[in-house]
Amino acid sequence: MRNKKITIALAGNPNSGKSTIFNNLTGAHQHVGNYPGVTVEKKEGKASFKDYEINVVDLPGTYSLSAYSEDEIVARDFIIKEKPDLIVHIVDSSNLERNLYLATQFMELEIPLVLAMNMSDIAEKKGQDMDYTKLSELLGVAIVPTIGNKNIGTKELLETITKVYEGKIKTKTAHISYGPEIREEMDKLEKIVKKDKALVDQYPWRWLIVKMLENDSSVLDIVGKSSIAQEAISQNEKSRHHLHLHFGDIPETIIAGRRYGFISDVCTEALKPSIKKRHDLSDRIDKVILNRILGIPIFVLVMYAIFKFTFTFSEPVVGWLEKFFEWLSEIAATYIPEGLFQSFVVDGLIGGVGGVLGFFPLVLFMFFAIAFFEDSGYMARAAFVMDKLMSKFGLHGKSFLPMMISTNGCAVPGIMATRTLENKKDRLITMMVTPFMICGAKLPIFALFIGAFFPAKYGANIMFLMYVLSVVIAFASAWLLKKFVFKGETAHFVMELPPYRIPTLKGLLLKMWERGWMYIRKAGTIILLLSIIIWAGFTFPQNTSLEEKGMSEEETAAVQLEQSYAGKAGKIIEPLVRPIGLDGRSGIALIAGIAAKEVVVSTLGTIYSLGEVDPEEPESLREKMQADHSWNPLKAVAFLIFCLIYLPCIAATAVFYRESGSQIKWLLFLIFWTTVLAWGSSFIVYQGGRLLGFGG
């Protein structure tokens, strides 16, 4: 049997059930990547049918193919540049007219189109009686009814795809009639555009001229670089001006109106509408969830549920992993002779891999919980409920979740959770401020310092103030970032509220795995590499003469630490941390804290010659620090504020780098922003405190 390979693109509106159809078509044979240079995910999978191997590319869900969002540009560039053999457009049949708007745009691209009329059961329940044959005739495209969540129609869809590809189903895509006035202007542009043979070989001419009239910036760029640039652009300006005068509205609105008009005509002919149910279950649920009094408590409850689910269920798994890596370390320590190589394997390699995998259960459980609320339709409402409050600070309603996941939790899944935000600017701002929250790893530092320098009765109050401070810093940063860095038109809050649905387990698991695997694939290697670099920084240069001088193991460790590259770096930055009340030793601890925040505590342990200090039980270290007169409560507060704000740990930084589109500029900005903010805040608190007579 010959294996014929074809590539199809899967397109459709958000909430059209596209990913379910994708899963049905490809099963487990899928992989996720990114489109080059953008944060948009590229999902691909393989389907086998008869003697075909079908490569299915899942395009981002879009409402249109304009040039306004990254998703739309990606979807459209893929179709125009990669020229798939066929486009399968997943249509939510229960929301026909709006969904067909996208179809009218595909129809201009001159690539064979198949419409999968998904959720046909829901449409029927709504009382929609559809004549598919008629609809197919009117649109001039092949149509297959499907019910994605019941896996109905998958085989028929594959059958139709191959038949359309083979030419056994002949279709002639209908052209929308834009009316005589627009048609006249299109004719003028057509004559000009067709003079450039290379241009119309590469792009469908009809699509080019319609998009020109719609003032589409990227099409105007394409035409602007062609040989007929001047003539085409000046004709287009004349035509647009003429149409604007004639209709009294901008041509893009008129063209969109004609498309909707065409759809409306088609639907009237192919649909036999019966009695429509006015109030469905979704409406009743929305009355509660969108209620102005109940909305926010419900929202907080759901967010708390996600948080609780993530950390409660992942805890035992994280525990097993920790035990496993401890066991592995012991094995390595037994079989590898003591020395540099053992240290590399145990502390560098196993420690690094353990660090990467330690986050994995968290990420998986969180994405499962998020997927549940996304697929059920709640997340869209959540954004809506919080939008009023969050938008005051330049954040999005959905920014709340990453910040919540990070508080007492972890910024790594927190940053990953920004994937639920569609707008790039909102995502970047949220990613930048999420690490400011007090994550679980920062807690031991706070416990140590508060325990050492403040009476027990104030402990809880100071901790509470630190939480308040973290929220204030995060929101103030978001506001500043929006005002000065991510300026421009705020993303208008327009969001479809899909009907509530019961998610399928398969869908949830696939979504969880796909996003979780992204963490390992994209951030895992970077985290491992950086862990090893940090290990090397603390291990070299080796000083073997120490033990001979009769020093104890703990003292040796302290001297070794101070003489290592990282220790020397701590000394070098001493003049920089002196104005915020710290010395070289705190400097070393802060540098070590970049590996992981709780390492600040264990490093201080080493500095105070205590050997290994368990961050969870630092009594001995607390006493040592209390006895050290170079510390005082004011310095402790300055140190804590610095810890609260400065550079996130390497795992969070690596995830940030990957999730922000792997652009050095955002990474540098994060480093600069967090460092300056941390130093400035500590400086104000420390120097201000001194002026007021606290400390000494």
Added chain:
Amino acid sequence: MHKLTQARTGLNLIFISVEGGRGAVQRLTDMGLIPGERLKVLHNSGDGPVTVLIKGAKVALGHGLAAKIIVEEE
């Protein structure tokens, strides 16, 4: 003619125009909101976002955007 933010819950309206940038117009167009289109206010608390029914789909509009949308009662 008045702003969408002033429309009571349950009202049937006709979309007239939006005083927004190109991006806002485009987003609304994609959702099916073109001049002359019918919409129904599903939920409007007056000072928050507004949910409307456009072409059978529920759409939430931020307060800022809803304040720029001019509608007419049907």
